[in-house]
Amino acid sequence: MIAGRRPEPELSSRSPSFFDEMRAPDGSIRPAYQQLAFWLDNIPKDVLDYRRKEAEFIFRRIGITFAVYGEAASTERLIPFDIIPRILNRGEWQKLSRGLEQRVKALNAYLHDAYNKREILRAGIVPEELIFGNPVFRPEMNGQAVPHNIYVMIAGIDVVRVDPDNFYVLEDNARVPSGVSYMLENREIMLRLFPELFIDHPVAPVENYADDLLATLKSVAPLTSSGEPTVVLMTPGIYNSAYYEHSFLADKLGCELVEGRDMFVKGDMLYMRTTEGPKRVDVIYRRVDDDFIDPLAFRPDSMLGVPGLMSVYQAGNVTLANAPGTGIADDKAVYSYMPDIIKFYLGEEPILKNVETHRCREPEHLKYVLDNIDKLVVKEVHGSGGYGMLIGPAADKKTIENFAAKVKAQPEGFIAQPTLALSTCPTFVEEGIAPRHVDLRPFVLTGRDKVRIVPGGLTRVALSKGSLVVNSSQGGGTKDTWVLDR
Amino acid sequence: MLSRTASNLYWLSRYVERAECLARILDATYRLSALPQGYGSETNEWESAIATAGSVISFGENYKEANERTVTEWLAFSPENPASIRNCLEIARTNARSVRTALTGEMWDSINSAWHELHRYDPKRITREEFTRFLNFVMETSVRFDGTSFRTMLRNDAYWFSRLGFLVERADATARILDVKYHVLLPREAQVGGPLDYFQWASILRSVSARTSYHWVYRDSVKPWLVADLLILNRQMPRSLASCYENINRYLDDLAQFYGRQGQAQRLARATTSKLENGKMEDIFQSGLHEFITQFLAENNRVGNAIGDQYLI
Numbered sequence: 165m166i167a168g169r170r171p172e173p174e175l176s177s178r179s180p181s182f183f184d185e186m187r188a189p190d191g192s193i194r195p196a197y198q199q200l201a202f203w204l205d206n207i208p209k210d211v212l213d214y215r216r217k218e219a220e221f222i223f224r225r226i227g228i229t230f231a232v233y234g235e236a237a238s239t240e241r242l243i244p245f246d247i248i249p250r251i252l253n254r255g256e257w258q259k260l261s262r263g264l265e266q267r268v269k270a271l272n273a274y275l276h277d278a279y280n281k282r283e284i285l286r287a288g289i290v291p292e293e294l295i296f297g298n299p300v301f302r303p304e305m306n307g308q309a310v311p312h313n314i315y316v317m318i319a320g321i322d323v324v325r326v327d328p329d330n331f332y333v334l335e336d337n338a339r340v341p342s343g344v345s346y347m348l349e350n351r352e353i354m355l356r357l358f359p360e361l362f363i364d365h366p367v368a369p370v371e372n373y374a375d376d377l378l379a380t381l382k383s384v385a386p387l388t389s390s391g392e393p394t395v396v397l398m399t400p401g402i403y404n405s406a407y408y409e410h411s412f413l414a415d416k417l418g419c420e421l422v423e424g425r426d427m428f429v430k431g432d433m434l435y436m437r438t439t440e441g442p443k444r445v446d447v448i449y450r451r452v453d454d455d456f457i458d459p460l461a462f463r464p465d466s467m468l469g470v471p472g473l474m475s476v477y478q479a480g481n482v483t484l485a486n487a488p489g490t491g492i493a494d495d496k497a498v499y500s501y502m503p504d505i506i507k508f509y510l511g512e513e514p515i516l517k518n519v520e521t522h523r524c525r526e527p528e529h530l531k532y533v534l535d536n537i538d539k540l541v542v543k544e545v546h547g548s549g550g551y552g553m554l555i556g557p558a559a560d561k562k563t564i565e566n567f568a569a570k571v572k573a574q575p576e577g578f579i580a581q582p583t584l585a586l587s588t589c590p591t592f593v594e595e596g597i598a599p600r601h602v603d604l605r606p607f608v609l610t611g612r613d614k615v616r617i618v619p620g621g622l623t624r625v626a627l628s629k630g631s632l633v634v635n636s637s638q639g640g641g642t643k644d645t646w647v648l649d650r
Numbered sequence: 651m652l653s654r655t656a657s658n659l660y661w662l663s664r665y666v667e668r669a670e671c672l673a674r675i676l677d678a679t680y681r682l683s684a685l686p687q688g689y690g691s692e693t694n695e696w697e698s699a700i701a702t703a704g705s706v707i708s709f710g711e712n713y714k715e716a717n718e719r720t721v722t723e724w725l726a727f728s729p730e731n732p733a734s735i736r737n738c739l740e741i742a743r744t745n746a747r748s749v750r751t752a753l754t755g756e757m758w759d760s761i762n763s764a765w766h767e768l769h770r771y772d773p774k775r776i777t778r779e780e781f782t783r784f785l786n787f788v789m790e791t792s793v794r795f796d797g798t799s800f801r802t803m804l805r806n807d808a809y810w811f812s813r814l815g816f817l818v819e820r821a822d823a824t825a826r827i828l829d830v831k832y833h834v835l836l837p838r839e840a841q842v843g844g845p846l847d848y849f850q851w852a853s854i855l856r857s858v859s860a861r862t863s864y865h866w867v868y869r870d871s872v873k874p875w876l877v878a879d880l881l882i883l884n885r886q887m888p889r890s891l892a893s894c895y896e897n898i899n900r901y902l903d904d905l906a907q908f909y910g911r912q913g914q915a916q917r918l919a920r921a922t923t924s925k926l927e928n929g930k931m932e933d934i935f936q937s938g939l940h941e942f943i944t945q946f947l948a949e950n951n952r953v954g955n956a957i958g959d960q961y962l963i
Contacts, residue, residue, distance in 0.1 A: 224766075225759060402747045411750035421751050426654050437653040439807060439961045440909050 183327050183587040184599050185250065194328075196253040196648055199364045204248070204590065204597060212592055215357045216247050222353060243346065244641035249354060249361075250589045250602060250623045257368075257619055257647040260323065260331050260606070263515030265615045266506060268319045268608045271338055271493045273509035275315040278492060279305045289508050290501050291525075293576070299546060300491030302454065304461055304474060310487055311384045312612040317485040318377070318449070319608040320344075323516065325587040332517045332584070333502070334603065338494040339486060340451050343622040344607050345409035348373060348416075350644040351620075366649045368619035374416035376609050376616040377449075381417075383611035384483050385446045393446035396422045396436065400452050400468045410451050417449075424452070429472030432479040447483045454488045496579055497523075497545040520582060524575035533580040537568055540580040557583060586632050589643070591625055601626045603634050604645065619647035651807050655752050657962035659808055660815035662745040663799070666761075667816045669738035670792035671823035672725050673785045675702050678857035680782075683718065685849055696721040702830045702857075705731060722781065727773035735788055739768050754802040757795060764791040807908055810901040811961070817901070818954045821894035824881055825950065827857055829943045835874045837935035851877050858889045878939065879931045891946060892926040898953065899923040905961070915956035922949050 181189070186197040193201045223242050252260070277284050278295050285292055295301055320341025322334040351370050355362060378395065385393035399410035401423050414421035420436065427436045427445060435442035450457060456466040461474035476482045492498065498505075500521035506514045522529040522540070533540060537556050544552035554567040571578045588599035606621030623643040624634035634640040679699040696716040700709045703725055712730055713720040728734045743765040746758060753761075764787075771784050796816065803809040828835070834850045851872045855861045860880060867886060868876050885892045899919050906912035934942045 225763065402744065407747070411747075415751040420652050420655070422652060423654070426652050437963070439651045439653055439656045439811075439905075 182585050182599070182601075183325060185325070185587050185589045185602075187590075187599075196251045200249070200251060200361070203361065203364075209596065212247065216245075216592060219245050219247055219353050219357055222356070223349070243636045244627060244639075245350060245353065246591050246600075246625055246627070246641050246643045247354070247357065248590050248592050248597065249644040249646045250604075251365075251646045251648060252620075253648050254650060259515065261617045261619070263331060264321055264323075264606055264608050264617055266510060266512060266515050267321060267333065267336065267502070268316060268610055268615065270502070270506040270509050271316050271319065271336060271490075272314055272610065274498075274505050275338075275487070275490060275493050276310070276313045277509070279489065280307060284505070284508055287508065289504050290498070294497055294501070295492055298492045298495065298497070300454065300489070300495070302489030304478070305487070305489040308478060309480060311386060311480075311483050314384055314610050314612065315487040315490050316493070317380055317384060317610050319610070320605045321516075321608060322603055322605050324584060324603045326585050330517050332519050334519065334584075336494040336499065336502070337605075338490040340453065341605070341607070342406045342409055342451070343605055344373060345412040346642050347607070347618075347620060347622045347645070349412075350622075350642055354644045365646060368647045368649045370618045370620045373607070373618045374413065376618060377413070378417050378419075379613075380609040380611035380616060381447050381449055381483075381485055383613050384485060386480055386483050388481050389444075389446040394419075394444060395447040395449065396420045396427075396445050398422050398424070398427075398448050398450040398452055398457075400456065404451075406451065413449075419449075422448075424457075424467070424469045427470045427473075429470060429476055432476055432481055434470070434473065434476045434482045445482060447485060449485050454491065457484070457488070495546065496543055500579060519584060522580040524571055524578040524580065529580075530571070530575045533571065533578075534568055537564055537571075537580075539582070541583055542567060542571060542578055542580045545577050545579060555583075584632070589623075589625065591627065591641075591643075593627060593629075598629070600629075601632050601634065602643065619649075620645040651752070653962055655749050656807065656811045657958075658745040658749040659752055659811045660957070660962060662742050662749070662761075663795070663812045663816040664819040665738040665742040665745070666792050666795050667819040667823070668733060669735045669742070669788050671819070672703060672733075672735050672738070673788040674857045674859060675699050675827070676722065676725055677785050678853045679721070680718075681856060682849060682853045698830050699725065702826050703733070704826060705733065723773065726781075726784070727771075736768065736773075739764060739788075739791070752808050754798065756798040756802045760791065760794045760798050764795075767791075807905060810904050810908075813901045814898060814957060817894045817898045818950060818957070820889060821891055821898070821950050822947065824858060824889050824891060824894070825943050825947050827854060828878070828881055829940070829947065832940045832943060835878045835939060837875055837932070847874070848872060854881070860887060860889065863887060875931060875935070878934075882934065882942075883926060883929055883931060885927075892923075892929075895919065895923040895926050902957075913956070913960045915953060915960045918949070918953045918956050922946075922953065 186194060186201060188194055220242060223245060274284065282295070284290055285295070316338045318341060320337040320343065322337065323331045324334050325331055347370060381395045382393050395417065396419050397410060397414040397417065399407060399421055401407065404410070411421055420426075422436055427434055428442075429435075430442070434445045436445050452468055455463045456468040458469045458471065458473040459466045460471045462469070473482070474488070477484055477488070500518065500523055503514045503518050506512060522533050524530045524533055533542065537554070538559075540556045542554040542556065554564065556564065559567070586601040586603060589602045590597050591600035593600065602623050602625045604621050604623050606617060609616040623645045624636070625641050625643055626632055626634045627639055627641050636642075676699065679695050682695045694716055696718060699721055700706055700716055705724070708731065709716070709724055712728070713724065724731050724734065726735045729737065731737065743761050746753060746761040750758060767787060771780070776784065799809070799812055803812070831850065831854050834847050851874055852861065854877055855864050855872070858881065864872065864877070864880055867880060867884065870876060880887050881890050883892050884890050885896055887893055902916045902919050906916050
């Protein structure tokens with residue numbers, strides 16, 4: 165459920181030189197992990213096993229489950245939780261969070277430009293099709309005033325490590341990123357199961373996330389709202405796979421969890437139906453995709469939206485977080501331009517790296533991709549959820565040939581990347597404690613006043629040996645992520 | 651509060667209460683049907699269970715005969731019956747999920763664990779002994795849910811809507827039991843029938859879990875007019891119509907005060923409450939117990955609809 169779409173770094177040739185975050189190649193323990201390693205050496209395995217079961221029991225009881233689409237309605241699954249935390253030291257975090265802030269600032273600047281003056285096109289940094297040819301480009305947003313020019317209030321940036329010094333961004337999520345409830349619940353569970361570990365480790369807290377989110381949302385209220393703005397969280401409903409997270413967050417925010425049918429438009433204002441009559445809504449933290457928020461503006465068959473919502477938005481009487489049309493900033497095509505976009509708007513070198521990406525639209529790249537297709541991951545620019553993708557090292561000859569033909573026929577629809585050697589972290593699995601590949605999704609909140617990032621994020625871990633696929637739908641699990649405050 | 655949230659809270663407790671009422675009806679019917687021939691009534695107990703549950707027509711569309719197997723299946727487990735115990739608990743959990751934020755953790759836990767437990771009973775293979783356990787589980791679920799709401803909820807509109815759903819359903823259930831059995835409840839002067847009726851009266855008390863209460867209240871053997879009095883007018887008895895309305899009235903007043911205005915729901919509830927407060931069993935018997943109950947069911951329905959119109963949509 166966590167990532168709707170993500171590039172899967174896949175099945176790389178398994179070199180022995182994976183970067184392990186706990187253990188250096190010479191077998192010594194890295195400083196941040198010293199105490200944890202000692203603790204792991206001394207805790208009996210059956211105690212770990214017992215605590216793991218306890219964690220699962222708690223998760224099931226409080227109902228932290230996700231639905232798997234296509235399975236029977238009563239199936240609700242748990243995302244496996246690994247009880248060994250992942251640790252980042254303060255230096256690593258500071259660098260990462262600076263890079264995240266920079267990246268999200270650039271995303272917002274790009275969106276503002278793309279929907280207004282389009283200077284980036286005139287400067288020839290990105291091709292026109294990147295904006296106009298994108299199916300998620302929203303003409304409704306052209307020239308639309310957006311409060312404080314913030315389009316992406318909530319971003320989830322997926323990062324991975326391949327060595328001690330560099331963070332790579334795998335994917336930007338600027339639409340409706342999910343997973344933050346797991347970050348918060350994982351910490352709760354760890355505090356409950358292993359209070360002793362927190363005595364030895366100065367772990368920076370994450371529990372202020374909800375307060376930060378609320379402050380962010382209130383800061384972008386429309387100028388026309390009077391007094392304390394009314395913030396709501398809009399969900400597609402209980403059948404959405406992330407519904408648990410929606411209700412969890414609404415609860416923490418202390419705001420109403422609304423569905424489209426709870427709201428209506430009257431006289432360019434948005435109202436929700438309450439037991440005391442209509443109440444004006446100022447800010448919607450919407451967890452519903454653009455396509456479904458307003459059947460009059462977007463998909464007419466949507467039952468999840470509010471007819472006329474976009475007209476209220478255009479009149480400046482409600483704020484949508486995130487703004488409609490942010491999809492043009494986070495797809496696979498624009499990804500490869502991100503370093504240039506950062507330089508163009510901020511005049512800075514990117515702090516976080518981009519995975520080397522070959523754009524098949526460019527002839528020399530196309531040639532390289534076709535020559536090396538068996539070593540690369542080739543993806544459709546607008547593909548999602550792992551569809552329309554070729555994993556060169558894992559594919560047979562015929563599949564490769566067929567895919568190469570598709571790429572040749574329509575090169576602009578494809579990009580290619582090398583397979584990445586994701587870092588590993590110690591993980592409690594069947595055979596004991598073993599290294600498993602991880603990624604990280606920190607959450608970046610952008611408000612009128614400032615950018616807020618709680619130290620940490622959601623670490624996802626590929627539980628099967630050698631696997632680089634961390635998606636929960638593919639048997640991936642999660643870990644608590646600790647940023648040490650020392 | 652969102653109208654949909656209020657609606658979900660209201661229906662959540664209605665469905666939990668409904669599941670419990672069905673469990674009690676089945677429990678009482680099992681007892682009655684276990685009596686040797688000659689002690690039971692001439693009517694088919696299983697048929698009257700279906701009538702009490704208010705599903706005569708839909709049952710008839712699905713089964714030829716009302717017996718232990720068919721009625722148990724229909725009222726407890728059938729997916730075809732929208733108001734089977736199983737469906738009530740399923741709907742209750744669906745409602746609970748959509749109002750997670752309005753429930754306390756304890757309330758959610760009671761519904762969520764019940765839902766997990768529910769799926770452990772396999773209707774295809776259930777034995778009689780297990781079925782008894784199942785009925786106990788349903789009754790305990792309702793008690794637990796009710797207890798957690800009482801102990802943990804803030805006393806605000808969320809609590810009052812939840813109470814109202816529970817009370818409107820409860821009044822409806824008590825009235826339905828009376829409606830099906832009214833012919834064995836007689837005025838004081840009437841000839842008491844043979845010994846078989848005794849078990850019918852006892853069964854009515856059992857279906858509202860009031861056997862012990864009866865003796866504490868009347869300190870008398872089971873008499874039909876006293877059974878009627880206990881279930882209709884006695885405000886000490888929490889399942890009586892009078893007690894339900896005393897509380898419906900109270901919570902509607904709380905809402906009116908909280909929101910600073912009142913409407914049709916308050917007016918209708920007040921009328922019904924005062925009728926029950928001032929009612930006398932002699933008068934009710936005189937003008938016809940059956941008519942009285944039929945009229946009550948209609949009034950209770952109107953109050954439910956008025957709550958819906960006023961707050962829930």
